Amino acid sequence: MENGRSALSDGVLIVGTGLLGTSLGLALRRAGIDVRLRDTKSETLAEAVRLGAGRPSEPGDAPAALGVVAVPPEAVAGVVADLLDAGDAEYATDVASVKAMPAEQVRARLGPAGRYVGSHPMAGREVSGPGGALPDLFEGRPWVVCPDEHTDQQAVTRALAVARLAGAAPVTMSVADHDAAVALVSHAPHLVSVLMAARLVDAPDHEIRLAGPGVSDVTRIAGGDPGLWTEILSANAAAVHDVLSDLRDDLDRTLAALASPEPARSALYQLMRSGVDGRGRLPGKHGEAHAEFVTVAVMVDDRPGQLARLFADVDAAGANVEDVRIDHSPGQPVGLVEIDVRPGTDADLRTALTERGWNVPR
Incomplete structure (x- = not known):
């Protein structure tokens, strides 16, 4: 991480303090980076600052090592051009989820634009705004960087440093392949x-x-x-x-x-089978090969402290939780917590939880 921090020793300027911008600020601040924030909405900027994602940028600030533009795709090119033209940042990247259109628009504004490289962290939530930000939002997630033949190596180096310091796994692709x-x-x-x-x-x-x-x-x-x-x-x-x-x-x-008069079971089965096969190709945690887990279901009363007690008992049993889901039955005073564990460890977890008084249906 030292090389990443040294590449960003002059700090990072994040423009746009929504979910991604604020989450990135939180992650970089945790890594010890000087983060400056900018947003056209003063209330959004104020919330991001209050959350600890960085400090407001000031007119007298020295150029940042990298400007990270976290605005909607259609606004990326204008913000990147303004940052680089004004000298607010030495290099710039963006985190929009499309790459071809911003790259074309940046080239139209700045020519070959060697000081800009597009990037995209494959992370997000179904909520928006700084209030939904998480410092570990990018942990273990792919972060795509899309240089072309005109991109300065320093732009790539600094974008990769941001990705690594945020805990992401950098991937290099062309803009067309990315999109x-x-x-x-x-x-x-x-x-x-x-x-x-x-x-x-x-x-x-x-x-x-x-x-x-x-x-x-x-x-x-x-x-x-x-x-x-x-x-x-x-x-x-x-x-x-x-x-x-x-x-x-x-x-x-x-x-x-x-x-068909008699539903085509063979065709339906093939469709179901292709779904199973396709899902099996998805990467598992931390980019590892996909793994199938065994689910241990536990009935939980709808009372304060029950989930905390359950997870404490799971931890005491020495089980490594791979995933967890909570299904609250409508109109019922109980819920079902489904805990995914590695095959072969489920029997011991069921036994341990049953001994601790939990209702563990098979």
Whole structure:
């Protein structure tokens, strides 16, 4: 980390103190970096400063080692050009979730723009604003850096230093490859989640009351900022269109299988099987190979302190929790906590929790 800190010894200027900008400020401050913050909304800037993400930038500040632009895609080029033209930062990057459009617009403003390199941390939440910021938001997540033949090496070095100090795993890609990849793993999934959530708007109340963790999981990311996502989808429209076109073909085949007089079980099974195979290709924690876990379910009373006691007992049992989900039964005074652990460790955890008085259904 020393090399990263030395590359950023003149500090980092973050423009935009929403979720990503504030989270990055918190992570860099934790790493000992001087962070200056700037935002057109004074109340947003004030909240980020109050949270400890950095200090407000001042007119007399020396140029920062790197300016990090955390604004919507359509505004990136103007902010980058202003930063570099004014000498507020020696080099600049951005964290927008599309890369081709900002890069083209920066070149149109600044020419080859060797002092700018686009980047994108593959991290976020379904909430927005500095209030949702987390210092560990980028931990273990890919952070894509997209240099081209004109990019100065120092721009790349400093962008990589920011990514590493934030705890991310840097990846280098071309802007075209990046935009195609995020269309598949981020933008199209968000749109599919939105489309499924939209089915609920006019659904009868008696149907909505049956909703459980399945529909909650599928629609969770649909709660993102509609304005921001409209900009993201518009900026990466061609790549998202390609993914959705392939999805439409699969949907048409599924509809045909369901509409046949005797539902085509073979076609439906193949579709289900492809879903299992595709999910199996997703990386696991910290970028490791995907691993299947065993779920230990525990019934928990809806009383203060129960979750804390459960996790303390799990820790005392020596179990390593890989994931956890909480499903609160509607209208019931209990909830179900599902704890994912490595295969082979589940039996000991069930025994330990049962001995400590927990209801552990098999």
